[in-house]
Amino acid sequence: MNIQPIHTEADLERAFARMEALWGVEDGTPEADELEVLSILVEKYEDAHYPIGPSDPIEAIKFRMEQQGLTQRDLEPYIGSSGRVSEVLNRKRKLSLRMIKRLHDGLNIPYESLMEQSAA
Helix, strand or coil, X not given: CCCXXXXXXXXXXXXXXXXXXXXXXXXXXXXXXXXHHHHHHHHXXXXXXXXXXXCCHHHHHHHHHHHHCCCHHXXXXXXXXXXXXXXXXXXXXXXCHHHHHXXXXXXXXXXXXXXXXXXX
């Protein structure tokens, strides 16, 4: 096992190629250990060079609507009147803590996805 730190995109590509070659190896083998170490190095490099910004609560709601085939009317039990739903989806009104809890409980949208926006 000759593992090197990942400093460049070329290093990253080599790590991916080696990981692909090791994919499916038997647990408990030196190859499995190498695969695990490479995955940790890749994750560290990607976290440093490709940070993921905070989630957008409105996009999370719209994504769930699309997944479940929901309309704005279907959001009324969680957000309020049709006007309020429209205001929230058009970013004219922030989500309140009560709305966030209802959306989480009713539509299983993770709190982390809903909390990035300041509560009103």
